[in-house]
Amino acid sequence: MTDVLGLFNYWIVIVLMMTGFYIVIARHNLIKKLIGLSVFQVSVFLLYITIGVVDGGTAPIVAEGYEVYSNPLTSVLILTAIVVGVATIALGLALVVRIQEEYGTIEEDEIQAQDHKA
Amino acid sequence: MKNHVILRIVTKLLIPYILLYAFYVQWHGDFGPGGGFQAGVIFAAGIMLYGLIFGLQAAESAIRPRLVQSGVALGLLLYIGVGIASMLLGGGFLDYDALGHDGQHHGILLVETGVFITVASVMITIFYSFAELIRRQ
Amino acid sequence: MSGEQLIDIVLLALLASTAIAIARLRNLLATAMLTGIFSLLGACWMLFLDAPDVAFTEAAVGAGMSTILILATLCVVNAEEKPSRESPIALVAVLLTGGVLVYGTLDMPSYGDREAPATTNPITRIYLDSANAPVEHEEGHAAGSDPGDGFAVGIPNTVTTVLASFRGYDTMGETAVIFTAGLGVLMVLAGARHRRPDPSKEIDLKPGDEGPSA
Numbered sequence: 173m174t175d176v177l178g179l180f181n182y183w184i185v186i187v188l189m190m191t192g193f194y195i196v197i198a199r200h201n202l203i204k205k206l207i208g209l210s211v212f213q214v215s216v217f218l219l220y221i222t223i224g225v226v227d228g229g230t231a232p233i234v235a236e237g238y239e240v241y242s243n244p245l246t247s248v249l250i251l252t253a254i255v256v257g258v259a260t261i262a263l264g265l266a267l268v269v270r271i272q273e274e275y276g277t278i279e280e281d282e283i284q285a286q287d288h289k290a
Numbered sequence: 291m292k293n294h295v296i297l298r299i300v301t302k303l304l305i306p307y308i309l310l311y312a313f314y315v316q317w318h319g320d321f322g323p324g325g326g327f328q329a330g331v332i333f334a335a336g337i338m339l340y341g342l343i344f345g346l347q348a349a350e351s352a353i354r355p356r357l358v359q360s361g362v363a364l365g366l367l368l369y370i371g372v373g374i375a376s377m378l379l380g381g382g383f384l385d386y387d388a389l390g391h392d393g394q395h396h397g398i399l400l401v402e403t404g405v406f407i408t409v410a411s412v413m414i415t416i417f418y419s420f421a422e423l424i425r426r427q
Numbered sequence: 428m429s430g431e432q433l434i435d436i437v438l439l440a441l442l443a444s445t446a447i448a449i450a451r452l453r454n455l456l457a458t459a460m461l462t463g464i465f466s467l468l469g470a471c472w473m474l475f476l477d478a479p480d481v482a483f484t485e486a487a488v489g490a491g492m493s494t495i496l497i498l499a500t501l502c503v504v505n506a507e508e509k510p511s512r513e514s515p516i517a518l519v520a521v522l523l524t525g526g527v528l529v530y531g532t533l534d535m536p537s538y539g540d541r542e543a544p545a546t547t548n549p550i551t552r553i554y555l556d557s558a559n560a561p562v563e564h565e566e567g568h569a570a571g572s573d574p575g576d577g578f579a580v581g582i583p584n585t586v587t588t589v590l591a592s593f594r595g596y597d598t599m600g601e602t603a604v605i606f607t608a609g610l611g612v613l614m615v616l617a618g619a620r621h622r623r624p625d626p627s628k629e630i631d632l633k634p635g636d637e638g639p640s641a
Binding site: 178179180181182183184186187188189190191192193194195197198199200201203204206207208210211214215217218221222223224225226227228229230231232233234235240241242243244245246247248250251252254255256257258259260261262263265266267268269270272277278279 | 435439442443446447449450455458459462465466469472473476477478479480481484485488489492493496497499500501503504506508509511513514517518520521522524525528529532533535536537538539540541543545546550551554555558583584585586589590594597598601604605607608609611612615616618
C-alpha cells in the first residue's frame with residue numbers, strides 16, 4: 173500500500189504531462205500549442221524535483237540544527253531548465269507574431285493550406 | 291494606465307523595493323535561496339511594471355534600449371572573462387582556485403553577477419521588443 | 428491524514444484541474460491567465476518539495492515573465508482559438524505515452540525514500556559537504572584544490588555552489604542560451620511592421636520615433 177502511495181505523486185505529474193502533451197499535438201492554434209508546451213515543461217520540472225525529495229529532510233541550504241537535506245543536484249538542473257524554457261517560449265511567441273504578419277492567421281491548418289496553395 | 295491614481299502611486303512606492311529586493315536576492319544567494327537567475331528576473335519585472343504603468347516612453351528613457359542590448363552581451367562576457375582570467379593565472383578554464391586566496395567565493399560572486407546582468411538585460415530587451423510592436427499598432 | 432498529506436492532495440488537485448481547464452478553454456486571454464496560475468501552483472508545490480530556489484525561479488519566471496509575454500503576443504495578434512474537433516489519434520498517442528510512463532515509474536523508488544539511488548550516491552555527500560569552511564593552507568601552496576580537502580567551499584547554499592562552481596560549464600552554456608534567445612527575439616521582431624495600416628485610425632508618431640533596434 174505504501175508503494176502505491178509512494179508512486180502516487182509521480183502518476184499525478186504524468187497526468188499533468190500528458191495534458192500538456194495533448195494540448196501541443198491536438199490543438200491547432202499556435203499560441204495554444206506554446207501554452208501546452210509551457211504546461212508540459214512545468215510538469216517535467218515537478219517530476220524531477222519529486223525525485224530529489226528526502227523524507228524528513230529540508231531545503232539543501234546547510235544550517236545549524238539540521239541533519240538531513242534534500243538533493244541539491246535536482247534543483248540545479250531544474251534552475252537551468254526553467255530559464256531555458258522561458259527563453260524558448262519567448263522566441264516561439266516572437267515567431268508567432270511574425271507568422272501572423274505573413275499569413276494573416278495563427279491557426280495551423282490555415283497556414284498549411286496557404287502553404288500548399290503557394 | 292496613467293490615469294489610474296491608485297496604480298500610479300502604489301507602483302511608485304513599490305518599484306524601488308522591487309529593485310532593491312532583486313539586489314538582495316543576488317548578493318545573498320550564498321546564504322539563502324537566490325542567485326543570478328532569480329535576481330535578474332525580479333529586476334526585469336520591476337522595470338516591466340514601470341513600463342506597463344507609466345508607458346513605454348518613460349521606461350525607455352529610464353533604461354535605454356541600447357544599454358540593455360549591450361548588457362545582454364556584457365554578462366556573458368564577464369562569465370567567460372572569469373574563466374579566461376583563471377586560465378591566465380595558471381589554473382584551468384573556470385578553475386576558481388587559481389583566482390587566489392578565497393578564490394571560490396570571489397569566482398562564484400563574479401559569475402553570478404555575469405548571469406544577473408545577462409538575464410535581466412535579455413528579459414527587458416524581450417519586453418521592449420514586444421511593447422514596441424504594440425506601440426506601433 | 429496529516430497536514431502535509433492534505434496540502435499535497437489539495438495542491439495536486441488544483442494543478443490537475445487547472446491543466447484540464449487550460450486544455451478545454453477556447454478564450455486565449457483566460458488561458459493565459461490560467462497558465463500563470465498553473466505556474467504559481469507549481470511553484471507552491473516545488474516549495475512544498477523542499478526546493479526553495481527552484482520555487483523562487485518558477486514563480487518569477489513562469490507566473491511573471493511568461494504570462495506577460497503571452498499577453499503581449501495576444502495584444503499584437505488579437506486572435507481567438509477556433510473550435511477544433513477532438514482528435515482521437517492524439518488521444519490514443521497521449522494515452523499510450525502515459526501508459527508507458529506509468530509502467531516506467533513502477534521501477535522508481537518510493538517518494539522520499541532515504542535509500543533511493545539519488546540520495547545514497549556519494550556525489551550528493553560531496554555536494555552537501557562543500558558547505559564546510561575550507562581548510563587553511565600554508566603560503567606557497569600551489570593553485571588548484573587538494574583532493575584531500577574534500578572540495579570544501581564554505582558557502583551555505585549548496586545549490587549556488589553546485590550551480591556556479593561544480594557545474595560552472597552548464598551555467599555558462601545556459602547563459603549563452605539566454606543570450607541567443609534575446610538575440611533571436613531582437614532579430615525576429617526588428618523587421619516586424621505594424622499590421623495592415625488602417626487609414627481611418629491615424630496614429631501620430633513623433634519624429635525620430637524608431638524601434639529599439641535603431
